[in-house]
Amino acid sequence: MKIKRITTNGFRGLPDKTFDFTADRTGVPGDLVIITGPPGSGKTSLLEAIIASKEDIGPYGLKRSTGSVVRSGEAAAKVRIDWQLSADERMRTGAGSTDLSSESILSSSIFSSIDHEPALVGLLGEYDAAPSVSKVEYFHASRRIPRGGVPSMSTIGVPGTERFARLTRDDAKYALLLRYVVEVNLGLHDVSGQRGMERLEEAFASLCRTRTLAGIERTPQALVPRFADGRGGIVGPDELSDSEKQALIFAVTFLRAGIQGSLVLIDTPELHLPEPDVGAFVTALGRLGADNQLVVATGSPGVIARNPDAVVIPLG
Template sequence: MKIKRLLTNGFRGLPDRAFDFTSPRTGAPADLVVVTGPSGSGKTSLLEAIVAAKEDVGPYGLKRSPSAFIRPGDAAAKVRVDWVLTQEERARVGATGSELSSESIFAPNLFSSIDHDPSLVALLGEYDVDPGVSKVEYFHASRRIPRGGAPSMATIGIPEGERLARLTRDDAKYALVPQYVAEASLGLHDQGSKRGAERLADAFAKLCRTRTLAGVEQAGRALVPRFVDARGGVVGPDELSDSERQALLFVVTFLRSGIEGSLVLVDTPELHIPEPEVGAFVAALARLGLDNQLIIATGSPGLVAGNPEALVLPMG
């Protein structure tokens, strides 16, 4: 599942225009789309428009008030999205073509949404951690792993609760990161011949150059993940640096949620990452899952320079 084109009208924080996500080299939706521009130019609003349109068609969670999306002074907002489906997705939801379009209208007095294509409704509303199920994932700009790993939402870890949290800005969706690391180290997330600990360690090494996963340690009644640096220094997840915790957050989310063939929205990937390393960090992030489309909102010049194959969309 990828986006080919997005058109907005009256959407808060965005101009009335079309955003083309196709690669000029291939004519297909670009795998890495980098949305750039100064603060306040609408980078985050573009990601929010995608989320709003997706949730209008096939929601994971509760719908927000339409007024949250309408530009001040306008009576309504409209978002049209041209989606491109894989052959497997078409077969799974019974779509008749590889390209489907949705049009969402947000207005205070509009109580029923437009009838959308049933196959698109089924595709966009489906959430399962099975890598064979495409999905939408949103990494918000202030994301963090909660210290101590205590969930702030009672339903986290329950499939329906996970689904509700995916496109929110609630950090509870990252609360079980340390638990997943401990479980993978014990072989609880093996997939056939692929050991969960090896998959996790390999993926973490792609995003983090300062520490490696060193297994788990008994601490009271809990099993706590341990990480080691080049000098042999060992720390737990709460003692990792902010940049190391960001790498762990991304890696575990990709593995735990089975992000393959999916749409991944990332706001400010440079969060806590040194500017000279941002380009390589995003390039590694794009290689974490197979056949994903990453749409990234950033103010980092190094990110663009380090990813020359990316489609760059300037804002403002």
């Protein structure tokens, strides 16, 4: 699934206008959409508008009150999105067209008075880690690998409950990341004749130049992933730099969540990265999964410079 246009009215932090996500106004949604502008211009708010509308149509969890997204002085906020479905999504959902539109009225009331297109309800509400299932993934601006176990009950490794944290700012969605690396080393994620280890090594190498995967080590407490530098030094996950941890978060999440043909929302891709590396990092993210649409909120000029074919949405 991809977004062609989004129109907001009364949404906190955003002007009342239409944001066009299509390339050169040809009607084709951009594979990479860059939302740019100074601090406080509404970059994160535009990602939040997409999430609020998606969750109003087909939530991954229980529907929640959306009063907090309404601009002060307004009774409600309205978000209209023009979606484009793939041929496979249209066939799976029985949609009458590849182009569908939704309109969400967001307020302190939990229940919307709008009946949404059933095909969109089914598509946006479905979550499964299988790559054949398109989904919406959100990398929030303060993301980190949690230490000391799972920080909340949002993600406990039980299939079907993982979806509850996907569109939140809860780092619990990364709590099982290191366990996945261990499982990959043990051969538990080999699929279709391809070793999961090879896929993870390739994904991590595309995002990180300073470390490579170096197997696992048994400690008195557990099996722990190890990482090597160019001089043969071996470290554990806690000893990775912040930028290396970012690479691990993205590489593992794309594989573990089966992100293919999906909508990927990324806030502040430059987190912990030196400015000269940010543009190439975003380019590499675009190659991690096939037929995804990346919507990136960033203040980095290097992202635009390195990705000239991207659709750019300037704010502020």
